[in-house]
Amino acid sequence: MTWSHQATSQEQRFPIASISNESRLVFPSPKDLDRAWDLGIFYLKVPDSLDLDGARQFGGELIAPDSSYRQIPKYGELEGFIALENNQQTKLALRRHHWDQHYPAAIAEFGRQLDQIGITILREVFHQSGIPETVWDRASGGYSAGAGTAFLNFVHYDTRNPDQGLRPHTDYGFITILDITAPGLQIKVNGTFEDVPVLPGHLAIHFGEALNFITLHSDRTVGAVEHQVLSQKSTDPVRHGIVYFANPDLDGMLWQFDAKGEIRGSSSVEDLFALLEKNLTEYR
Numbered sequence: 239m240t241w242s243h244q245a246t247s248q249e250q251r252f253p254i255a256s257i258s259n260e261s262r263l264v265f266p267s268p269k270d271l272d273r274a275w276d277l278g279i280f281y282l283k284v285p286d287s288l289d290l291d292g293a294r295q296f297g298g299e300l301i302a303p304d305s306s307y308r309q310i311p312k313y314g315e316l317e318g319f320i321a322l323e324n325n326q327q328t329k330l331a332l333r334r335h336h337w338d339q340h341y342p343a344a345i346a347e348f349g350r351q352l353d354q355i356g357i358t359i360l361r362e363v364f365h366q367s368g369i370p371e372t373v374w375d376r377a378s379g380g381y382s383a384g385a386g387t388a389f390l391n392f393v394h395y396d397t398r399n400p401d402q403g404l405r406p407h408t409d410y411g412f413i414t415i416l417d418i419t420a421p422g423l424q425i426k427v428n429g430t431f432e433d434v435p436v437l438p439g440h441l442a443i444h445f446g447e448a449l450n451f452i453t454l455h456s457d458r459t460v461g462a463v464e465h466q467v468l469s470q471k472s473t474d475p476v477r478h479g480i481v482y483f484a485n486p487d488l489d490g491m492l493w494q495f496d497a498k499g500e501i502r503g504s505s506s507v508e509d510l511f512a513l514l515e516k517n518l519t520e521y522r
């Protein structure tokens with residue numbers, strides 16, 4: 239199959255959105271939006287203002303064993319230069335409040351542009367959900383109004399490690415923004431893993447568990463997409479990428495509202511994530 243052939247068939251399978259001049263997430267047709275909401279994944283046209291090439295270059299430089307960024311201290315288990323156990327993925331991960339301290343100014347700014355993309359996507363999910371706008375901020379643990387937290391991570395796959403690239407999982411936060419430059423990502427569709435091809439000029443957007451949680455009692459629930467990355471070989475081009483996680487405050491609360499604005503449930507973020515972790519462990 240030729241590339242153009244493949245691209246055409248995959249474009250039909252995974253919808254493509256863009257951000258309008260009015261900062262709304264838009265799809266070519268309602269059917270495309272339905273498909274994106276059903277799958278929990280879609281492509282997003284890279285906004286013209288985003289310096290993706292600069293961020294990619296920064297990410298590529300981190301692979302060098304002598305990169306000074308490998309010396310960034312660990313903050314808890316989630317931040318710093320981290321090699322995941324049982325996975326090839328290795329990453330530099332930092333939460334928003336550490337970006338200015340450790341990332342170059344242009345990269346911290348890049349992260350804030352991804353914040354705006356994340357907010358735009360989250361607001362569209364809320365629009366579709368029927369949840370009244372007055373409670374969006376509370377429902378999302380502050381994220382929709384620019385608070386909450388976010389991770390801006392630069393990942394690569396260490397092929398000296400024979401493990402799977404990234405084991406099957408769902409993301410825990412609201413929305414994940416991925417820049418993928420090499421094959422390997424797969425999502426589960428109707429019980430089977432399918433390739434998510436690289437689509438030049440586009441980011442891949444995933445919906446996560448916290449988004450499922452806050453829309454559960456609304457008019458339109460979204461599901462978290464299960465995904466994995468295939469094992470990378472040393473003969474493959476080095477797979478590296480940018481991953482942004484839109485998250486609630488990790489020590490905050492999430493609220494489930496219905497379309498009337500009534501509270502139908504709640505959880506601390508800590509409890510929700512602990513439950514997901516437990517299920518993931520059992521699932522493995």
Ligand SMILES: [Fe+2]
Binds near residue numbers: 407408409465
């Ligand atoms: Fe993930």
